[in-house]
Amino acid sequence: MWEYTKKVKDFFLHPKNVGEVENPDAVGEVGSMVCGDALKLTLKVDKATDRIIDAKFQTFGCASAIASSTALTELIKDRTIDEALKVTNQDIAEYLGGLPKEKMHCSVMGMEALEAAIADYRGEDKKSVEKKEGLVCECFDVYEDTIRRVAAENHLTTAEEVTYYTKAGGGCGSCIPKIEEILKDMWFPAEKPKPPIKPKKLTNLQKIALIQDVIEKEIRPRLQADGGDLELIDIDGNKVIIALRAMCTDCKMAAVTLKDIEQKLRTLVVPDIVVEAE
Amino acid sequence: MKEKPVYLDNNATTAIAPEVLDEMLPYLKEFYGNPSSMHTFGGQLHKKLEEARERVAALIGAEPGEIIFTSCGTESDNTAIMSAVDSRRDKRHIVTSSVEHPAVLNFSKHLARKGYRVTFLPVNNLGQLDMDAFFKAIDDDVAVVSIMYANNETGVLFPIAELGAALRDRGIIFHTDAVQAIGKLPINVKELPVDMLAISGHKLHAPKGVGALYVRKGTRFVPYIFGGHQEHGRRAGTENMASIIGLGKTCEIAKTHIDEEATRVQAMRDRLEKALLEKCPQARVNGDTKNRLPNTTNISFEFVEGEAILLRLDEHGICASSGSACSSGSLEPSHVLRAMGVPFTAIHGSIRFSISRYNTNEDIDKVIEKLPPIIKELRILSPYGR
Known part of the structure; x- marks a missing residue:
């Protein structure tokens, strides 16, 4: 059972601003039934002053989604469009006295609906349905720019947190490595691959020793961090034969892992190494 | 509230039945002995342990010796599947359904990661097992088939008798997770061709933290938890006496309900x-x-x-x-x-x-x-x- 604040419960049981404003000047729709939550925000705006006179919502979702929608509409009413744009998902969460971390995506959905409505008001790209590029999470239809923004604003450093805030990675999980890469790029952009230690020409013995060293120091610790492991089976010229072990066995990402290992060995040992699974 | x-x-x-709690309480208070003890104070519990075993057995038409007490339904399911694959080291294929309780589903996935081949049989839109897929999946490499008796989310029943009949004489161990069905439907293992069957106490008006596994006489069995000689060496660990007594009592009542x-x-x-x-x-x-x-x-x-x-x-x-x-x-x-x-x-x-x-x-x-x-x-x- 979720630990909801009194505010969340109140706004869930007695939501404010439910429905659609008549002849709305702006409409913002986000989410979908498939995702499990969706929000339609309609605004009445005074064109002369750019002030939001009325805001109403319709939400399909859990208690925190409904409460977040009330919070959003309360927060933006009587504000100008520019002021409203400054409302962040943290403001929504704060207004509610906090949300369980797994439910933060509800506050993000509120913010996104607001942005969509304002874009609609300003006649900016009506709907971002065309944007196919940068799609990270196919299950919940989450794009890289959203992940970057939400992660920056809420200082998210792990893929799990990103899932709580955006739902990305919460379905099949296959995009989690991608999310991790984005986070790494955001928070540790300086961490470039170590300068290659490339002696002029390696003897076979040196090469074998170096490959073993790279596997031990660079590759194995990372696999073990994910509950996986690998075993070096044989080295035949530039062909490195390995076997994935533990969690890596049957992992859907095994092919990607092999490619990563190959890349690592190519950078750190010699560029024409080929990695094959046993 | x-x-x-x-x-x-x-x-x-479920709620603990009042009669069950009444029967349990003395064993949480004054009779705290260990049934394995030599002295009368502990040793007298042995009789209660065997009485509980008889009561559980009676509910499903089993012999008392075919009942092993466990800590929960999940342990019973894990034990059944692990025992089946451990006793048939030459076989590496597990067949189950895609709608099992996590106790079976996630344990099967765990074994898949350890190198076992696992087939998760599909169901149709009514939640019924795809029988064609079942027959197709059964090959010489199958060590165990584990199919739930009734689904916990929808209540849909699976054709356990039919599946069991098809598996008989093929050297395949057939386990059913009957946690949701026990006490709600009459089940008699004399007529039902299953080798193992999992029972959970707390779904049946007994307390949480106790379960049982039926293992048909003659079925090869390898323990899952090792230690003392309890349960005739089939499940180590000092018996959770009060709860086992509760499980026995609840089975006795279930029969009448x-x-x-x-x-x-x-x-x-x-x-x-x-x-x-x-x-x-x-x-x-x-x-x-x-x-x-x-x-x-x-x-x-x-x-x-x-x-x-x-x-x-x-x-x-x-x-x-x-x-x-x-x-x-x-x-x-x-x-x-x-x-x-x-x-x-x-x-x-x-x-x-x-x-x-x-x-x-x-x-x-x-x-x-x-x-x-x-x-x-x-x-x-x-x-x-x-």
Whole structure:
């Protein structure tokens, strides 16, 4: 059972601003039934002053989604469009006295609906349905720019947190490595691959020793961090034969892992190494 | 909570029957001995242990020696599958269904990661097992088939007798997770061709933390938990005496209540289901209604989200559960309803009511009164609720 604040419960049981404003000047729709939550925000705006006179919502979702929608509409009413744009998902969460971390995506959905409505008001790209590029999470239809923004604003450093805030990675999980890469790029952009230690020409013995060293120091610790492991089976010229072990066995990402290992060995040992699974 | 809850979540857990608690209490208070002890004070518990075993055996038509006490249904399931693959080291294939309880599903996935081949049999949109896929999956490499007796989310029954008959004489161990079915349906292992069967106490008005595994005489068995000689060396660890006594008592009572399940309990379920479908437009029952547990109904209310429904019901003290993503603690909605091909829109709004003999007609009336307006209100809130 979720630990909801009194505010969340109140706004869930007695939501404010439910429905659609008549002849709305702006409409913002986000989410979908498939995702499990969706929000339609309609605004009445005074064109002369750019002030939001009325805001109403319709939400399909859990208690925190409904409460977040009330919070959003309360927060933006009587504000100008520019002021409203400054409302962040943290403001929504704060207004509610906090949300369980797994439910933060509800506050993000509120913010996104607001942005969509304002874009609609300003006649900016009506709907971002065309944007196919940068799609990270196919299950919940989450794009890289959203992940970057939400992660920056809420200082998210792990893929799990990103899932709580955006739902990305919460379905099949296959995009989690991608999310991790984005986070790494955001928070540790300086961490470039170590300068290659490339002696002029390696003897076979040196090469074998170096490959073993790279596997031990660079590759194995990372696999073990994910509950996986690998075993070096044989080295035949530039062909490195390995076997994935533990969690890596049957992992859907095994092919990607092999490619990563190959890349690592190519950078750190010699560029024409080929990695094959046993 | 102020008033007594209207508890309609009996597939999650059940109330301890008063007679069960009464029988248990002395063994939590004065008779705290260890049944393995030589002295009378501890040793006298051995008789109670064997009495409990006889009572559990009697409920399912087994021999007392075929019953092993465990700590829960999950342990029983894990033990059964592990024992089956451990006793047939030459075989590496496990066959189960895609709608099993996590006790079987996730243990099978764990074994898959260890290198076993696992087939997760599909179900159709009524939640019935794909029999063609079953027969196709059975090969010489199969060590164990594990199929639940009844699904915990929908109540849909599986053709255990038919599956068992097909597996007999093939050297394949057949296990069934009967946790939801025990006490709700008459089960007799003399007639039912299963090798192992899992029982859980707390689904059956005994306390949490106790279960049992039926292992047919002659079935090769390898323990899962090693240590002392308890349970004739088949399950180590000092016996959870009070709870085992409780499980025995609850099985004895269940025997006398089994007709009530098919009559009074089922009548309450049917009345609830019928009324909700009548009063709530765009609602549908998930699963095969002709072949399911007498106490369970799983209804999808389109355009509304399950967690919201549950919390509104909670305001009236009504307890149920949902297959929606938000109520699961993860973002993933019910694997059972997904395997059945129920559309996401309907999964998110699915509510399970599971009734027990302790429910009353007033309980049912209360849900019939409170739920339809909740659905209506939430649909007004929803952008899809037209």
